[in-house]
Amino acid sequence: MFFASDNWAGAHPAINERLSRESTRFAAAYGTSDLDKTVEARFNEIFERDVSVFFVSTGTAANSLSLASVARVGGVVFAHSEAHVIEDECGAPDFFSAMRMVPVEGESGKIDPEKLAARIAGFPQGHVHHGRAAAVTLTQATESGTIYSLDEIDALTGVAKANGLPVHMDGARFANALVSLGCTPAEMTWKRGVDILSFGGTKNGCWCAEAIVFFNPDLARDFAFIRKRAAQLFSKTRFISAQFEAYLQDDLWLGMASHANAMADRLRAGIRSLNSARLAWDTTSNEIFAVLDKASAKAAETRGAKFYDWPAPHNMPEPVRDNEMLIRLVTSFATTREDVDQFLSICGAG
Amino acid sequence: MFFASDNWAGAHPAINERLSRESTRFAAAYGTSDLDKTVEARFNEIFERDVSVFFVSTGTAANSLSLASVARVGGVVFAHSEAHVIEDECGAPDFFSAMRMVPVEGESGKIDPEKLAARIAGFPQGHVHHGRAAAVTLTQATESGTIYSLDEIDALTGVAKANGLPVHMDGARFANALVSLGCTPAEMTWKRGVDILSFGGTKNGCWCAEAIVFFNPDLARDFAFIRKRAAQLFSKTRFISAQFEAYLQDDLWLGMASHANAMADRLRAGIRSLNSARLAWDTTSNEIFAVLDKASAKAAETRGAKFYDWPAPHNMPEPVRDNEMLIRLVTSFATTREDVDQFLSICGAG
Amino acid sequence: MFFASDNWAGAHPAINERLSRESTRFAAAYGTSDLDKTVEARFNEIFERDVSVFFVSTGTAANSLSLASVARVGGVVFAHSEAHVIEDECGAPDFFSAMRMVPVEGESGKIDPEKLAARIAGFPQGHVHHGRAAAVTLTQATESGTIYSLDEIDALTGVAKANGLPVHMDGARFANALVSLGCTPAEMTWKRGVDILSFGGTKNGCWCAEAIVFFNPDLARDFAFIRKRAAQLFSKTRFISAQFEAYLQDDLWLGMASHANAMADRLRAGIRSLNSARLAWDTTSNEIFAVLDKASAKAAETRGAKFYDWPAPHNMPEPVRDNEMLIRLVTSFATTREDVDQFLSICGAG
Amino acid sequence: MFFASDNWAGAHPAINERLSRESTRFAAAYGTSDLDKTVEARFNEIFERDVSVFFVSTGTAANSLSLASVARVGGVVFAHSEAHVIEDECGAPDFFSAMRMVPVEGESGKIDPEKLAARIAGFPQGHVHHGRAAAVTLTQATESGTIYSLDEIDALTGVAKANGLPVHMDGARFANALVSLGCTPAEMTWKRGVDILSFGGTKNGCWCAEAIVFFNPDLARDFAFIRKRAAQLFSKTRFISAQFEAYLQDDLWLGMASHANAMADRLRAGIRSLNSARLAWDTTSNEIFAVLDKASAKAAETRGAKFYDWPAPHNMPEPVRDNEMLIRLVTSFATTREDVDQFLSICGAG
Known part of the structure; x- marks a missing residue:
């Protein structure tokens, strides 16, 4: 992950x-x-x-x-x-x-x-x-x-x-x-x-x-x-x-980029369906900015997921609440469907 | 070569x-x-x-x-x-x-x-x-x-x-x-x-x-x-x-450098024994500066040898004559004994 | 002026x-x-x-x-x-x-x-x-x-x-x-x-x-x-x-600066009393930013007054209207009371 | 001086x-x-x-x-x-x-x-x-x-x-x-x-x-x-x-430069006639490089003359001896004939 x-x-x-x-x-x-x-x-x-x-x-x-x-x-x-x-x-x-x-x-x-x-x-x-x-x-x-x-x-x-x-x-x-x-x-x-x-x-x-x-x-x-x-x-x-x-x-090169984007699409779709997370804003590349509740984020990290905290920009459509955090997720040619699904599953259980 | x-x-x-x-x-x-x-x-x-x-x-x-x-x-x-x-x-x-x-x-x-x-x-x-x-x-x-x-x-x-x-x-x-x-x-x-x-x-x-x-x-x-x-x-x-x-x-790393130096030693020894070439000055690393008669140099190049002409420094012990040229030869971890010997053989025949 | x-x-x-x-x-x-x-x-x-x-x-x-x-x-x-x-x-x-x-x-x-x-x-x-x-x-x-x-x-x-x-x-x-x-x-x-x-x-x-x-x-x-x-x-x-x-x-040096500031004070006081001009914001140095009606500004320029138009900052307390302009006035050790009074007089008549 | x-x-x-x-x-x-x-x-x-x-x-x-x-x-x-x-x-x-x-x-x-x-x-x-x-x-x-x-x-x-x-x-x-x-x-x-x-x-x-x-x-x-x-x-x-x-x-500007050069000419001529000094090399501008015997140089300095010691270049026609020093003398629009003559007189007496 x-x-x-x-x-x-x-x-x-x-x-x-x-x-x-x-x-x-x-x-x-x-x-x-x-x-x-x-x-x-x-x-x-x-x-x-x-x-x-x-x-x-x-x-x-x-x-x-x-x-x-x-x-x-x-x-x-x-x-x-x-x-x-x-x-x-x-x-x-x-x-x-x-x-x-x-x-x-x-x-x-x-x-x-x-x-x-x-x-x-x-x-x-x-x-x-x-x-x-x-x-x-x-x-x-x-x-x-x-x-x-x-x-x-x-x-x-x-x-x-x-x-x-x-x-x-x-x-x-x-x-x-x-x-x-x-x-x-x-x-x-x-x-x-x-x-x-x-x-x-x-x-x-x-x-x-x-x-x-x-x-x-x-x-x-x-x-x-x-x-x-x-x-x-x-x-x-x-x-x-x-x-x-x-x-x-x-x-x-196009195949690798398509794969990375597809994995990001899968992540985006998954996050949209979660209660514990939402997309901070819309993206269409292999980068995703998501607001996660902190418990889910912690659970994912404990299980080995790697991602960065991200400073909230001043003009976010919906602010980040105290029990939440803004994170960035990036997929690549090497990201697997299993990694994506495992991450979503952990967050969903959070 | x-x-x-x-x-x-x-x-x-x-x-x-x-x-x-x-x-x-x-x-x-x-x-x-x-x-x-x-x-x-x-x-x-x-x-x-x-x-x-x-x-x-x-x-x-x-x-x-x-x-x-x-x-x-x-x-x-x-x-x-x-x-x-x-x-x-x-x-x-x-x-x-x-x-x-x-x-x-x-x-x-x-x-x-x-x-x-x-x-x-x-x-x-x-x-x-x-x-x-x-x-x-x-x-x-x-x-x-x-x-x-x-x-x-x-x-x-x-x-x-x-x-x-x-x-x-x-x-x-x-x-x-x-x-x-x-x-x-x-x-x-x-x-x-x-x-x-x-x-x-x-x-x-x-x-x-x-x-x-x-x-x-x-x-x-x-x-x-x-x-x-x-x-x-x-x-x-x-x-x-x-x-x-x-x-x-x-x-x-030491093995590769030793090999390169050994190949240079072999080149140096070979050049010393040639009539058509001499060492421009003494070196002890994997770089050699040699004065070659132009016919030999040309023959070597024709046979695929790669080396650089080198500008003659002002204080060379023995000047480069009109029918000669100063060249630089560099050996590496990948230089073979065969390459060295072939080069010397071409020059010796020149 | x-x-x-x-x-x-x-x-x-x-x-x-x-x-x-x-x-x-x-x-x-x-x-x-x-x-x-x-x-x-x-x-x-x-x-x-x-x-x-x-x-x-x-x-x-x-x-x-x-x-x-x-x-x-x-x-x-x-x-x-x-x-x-x-x-x-x-x-x-x-x-x-x-x-x-x-x-x-x-x-x-x-x-x-x-x-x-x-x-x-x-x-x-x-x-x-x-x-x-x-x-x-x-x-x-x-x-x-x-x-x-x-x-x-x-x-x-x-x-x-x-x-x-x-x-x-x-x-x-x-x-x-x-x-x-x-x-x-x-x-x-x-x-x-x-x-x-x-x-x-x-x-x-x-x-x-x-x-x-x-x-x-x-x-x-x-x-x-x-x-x-x-x-x-x-x-x-x-x-x-x-x-x-x-x-x-x-x-x-202090005397010259005091003079320049005093001339600016005189200008500020004069502008405050005019209908055709107002201070764009408060200043206390020898620089003044004033909003002038364009007719007065033009009259002053015609009579030889020198000053710069100034771009209006986005956060001005009161906006510059179409018939007005924002100008900068700076006094110095060499500014005379006569220059100030003449300028105010021209603007007042404008 | x-x-x-x-x-x-x-x-x-x-x-x-x-x-x-x-x-x-x-x-x-x-x-x-x-x-x-x-x-x-x-x-x-x-x-x-x-x-x-x-x-x-x-x-x-x-x-x-x-x-x-x-x-x-x-x-x-x-x-x-x-x-x-x-x-x-x-x-x-x-x-x-x-x-x-x-x-x-x-x-x-x-x-x-x-x-x-x-x-x-x-x-x-x-x-x-x-x-x-x-x-x-x-x-x-x-x-x-x-x-x-x-x-x-x-x-x-x-x-x-x-x-x-x-x-x-x-x-x-x-x-x-x-x-x-x-x-x-x-x-x-x-x-x-x-x-x-x-x-x-x-x-x-x-x-x-x-x-x-x-x-x-x-x-x-x-x-x-x-x-x-x-x-x-x-x-x-x-x-x-x-x-x-x-x-x-x-x-x-031409007058001032001419004066400076003339004063340098006067210095050059004077130095050529001295036993205690010689021109280090020929110059034709308002700069002079002279070899002075040290006693004369010291005497001149004691009397208020200002000049710089100069490092001897490696290719001087005649070397600077132990009892001598190389100095640079520069004249300007403000140099007077009296200054030149006094300097020469001190060196000549040295």
Whole structure:
């Protein structure tokens, strides 16, 4: 019953098998091997256009260096107030981009387009004291477990483009959002106006595979230097390429995300039917936020369930009562139906 | 005949097997799992004292963040003029530490202690214009394939300590140096006055395993934040821990380094016996610098040998003639006797 | 009728005369002359304790380097959401300190102590993802023209100290606040728990005189290097010292601030008596925020009055109507009674 | 007998008078007043083309921000090994530009064009490990008191342009070099291929007046933000403009530099005629490096002469003997013939 995070899971056997095979041969270092080139080309197919792809070690690196690639002196980046780049990366985006993250509010973890426009308007061109607008970043799926619809993405990129700003998407859970929307990778990104993508594989069955995808090759002009100076150029890059090769083969990545989402659906349905628990708000990805009565939570923990307490946001539809607690549950490619059912059963008995 | 670099090799089967095993289970993220703690404790045994260990993704990250941990505003770091931190890391050490790397000369890739003392003296205390001395870093084995003797390390750390400076060792090829000297890890580091070590595993049979070892825990006080802000905290850290567990078990790491060095010895001996080649200078690690006549070099390349041309340093004992070229050859855990012999045979026939 | 800002004023004749005198002699550079030392000692008297004083070129430099002096990797600084360090310094505080500014709300431009405590609590110790609390900065007088009472400062420094955080005060309008409260410099700063002060002279009759005052000398240990690396060490520092010598002599600085405040009082009283204008909110410094009917504003501008339109904050007691506008008026040592009366007369006739 | 540095002098009466006049009026802040625009236009005349001019507080700021304006991630800047940006600015150029300063050797404080070309060649395009060439900076007059001829400047800018690199000139003593060469400002800068100039006024009779002049306006596109984020935007900028107005009026600046150079000529001639002293090497600016017998030096110091001991460079034509010392003497607009003659007389009697 490991629901603490999808990064508690291991790696998919197919990925592991591919890594093993890679380990037995020699090949050129620093991302110049044939395998590296093959996998880079694979991203062109996935996204239905020529893209520039760079591998890095962590999601924080992917986000930080994406923003560094559009850095302007005195620049500010607009992000949801609960975005990972603001809340959970220890200032790495600010450090690598030498820009400031400016929080924008919005319901359900999603940036409100009108509030975004108003925030951007607070940085009029040429007004040197405030700094200047430099980029917009949005997270898909969001940190609240919700997913932007294609129209919602359009609305945000529309505001950004109207202000001449590039758009970055933090796709740490890109695959979960994708299969939930049922669209293509292209439709969820560059066809909507997204310029740069943090394409995460680690949370979805790899052990360490994060890519930055530039849909606008011009933005990638300096990136080889940005990555190297950031100490993110692996000598044995091909071991990341190998993971991505297996990940993208035969839709493995989509299958893993579908499974994780299905397990989350099962959890959501189960929680809805319990007296001792309720969904804190609606989610459609592999993340669930639930209000549990404390007795049930304790019982589950005693039986080995892993999950995180979560700080209650100020705008919850229904407040958390004294005998309750808010928790986050995350499913992954490795979550089993048995784990889900056991958890629900314990809570139901609580 | 892959002699281009030891980072062209794959990963040792035992390491690969350990990774496979790790992939099948759930465990806590961000370096807090039991395995992470077990492996950290293993470093205490290896170094015969309580150390603080942090894993990062690349050797450049290990060096850069080591220096960042002793950063002082306006500080300068003294390094050999050909050191990796100066020549090959795209300014990452300067970027992460916000310090400057000051080159010190010395024969055979080794810092000359007298020149080090003179350089440090150029930064008198309280003279704000020049900046101030902040650290000394040395590479073991050196970028020239040579190895500091224990006395030579003593001499450098002596100069550093006399000036109140912490000492960092870039141990990208730590194991190769260690087995060459035939001493213990403790004897080659903290017993000589080294405070911080970049402990490299990637070049010696891991696919991605670099550690920073603090012998002085005080210096590690802020390091968790330094690493996180540098985007170097893996969510699935335990896959690095797993590599190191296998690496350090039953002296696997020492065995791999001994093998690489033995293959280099075989190459060295063979080259000494050739008319068409000679050693450019003496080395004792798994790196060899050889002067080959161009015909032999071409023949070897045609037959699939991989190696790098190398720029001739200005102080070579015997210059490279027009019909010759300087090349670097590096052996690894995966180099075979057959590869060595085939290469020598081609060159001998050239 | 120059009410745009107090930095539109020139320099006081006494300061100017002192500069002229200084220009005729030779003296040691980089802040080591006798005059520099004399003036530094003068700050000890002003603050009734041994302080460390450093001169810099701008208020932005004073704030940024103050925060740089307490920088911690991954650190965050708590400031009012409308503070100059957040709104008006183009990210310089973030750049020099490599920390993030975290906004805290509060009425009337003042940080609310409870909200400060809650914000700090959001950065629990050892939680590396969020970053860590590093400092609190407050502005006296505030950007809203209000002034913290001594008790209000106590409340904020109390929260900071309870969390082990140093406190910085942005005193760009320190003198105006001081004479308004009628207390001593010591009472408004270190006796309240303030550790570092940006002591501004430029807005109050100097042409370029900003000082950073460390009440805790330990915090100044590295500061000579911080300032030099920030390109803020003047070669002819003594020309800043000369300004401060005249500024602090015979209470000139207090006299100038009293005059500016008195002119603001006169403006406030006048506006209260007008039909065409009202005070947007109460202020007690030399800054006034007034709601004017547009006709009056236009008439004043036509007659040469200078002032800034101001964006209406979201929490104004009484909204700005369509035929009105919010403006900021600032008085200075050079503001005359005639200017004030003329402005009021024009508005009254409007 | 103040020969320690030209920044020990005060300010010229005409400059002082202009400042006094400026102090009595109100004007717009942050460099937007009429005076600011007038003085900016004056720079167009001085340089015979449209230039972009920005004022900053120190020479270190001028150099650092000039280099920041051409910053590239992973970039390196080529400078003479004894250049101020390497030796005397506490790493500020590296800090503001996030680039590394790479030393190039050359006789007499001047970069050797062939060595420059060789150094640049060490950073081949696309080789991410080394970093990449980003700019060349040269100092006119040099830190050794010598002056590049126009042909010598051509040679260096030629190498730079052949490699696509912008060229910065550190003109802390621009006027001294200019009057020594007897050419126009345009001939010594953009007509020779210089793109950016640190135009120093402080050492030549101002008290604080440093400008950055962009001959290529494209390079200045982001500069308003670079300066503001660097905390170098004075609120009362017009007091710098006022200094420059007086400085540039009726060739005051050229007159002051001519006087300083003439006093240096008189010193040089005197020293050549002494037995107790000799010129360490030839200089043609207002800086002199002399070898004095220690008795004479002591006698001069006893009588109040101020000068600096100087570390002997390794390549001096004639070594400094035990009874001698190397000193630096600098003249300025304020140096008198009497001071020079008294100093020579004391040394001659020694």
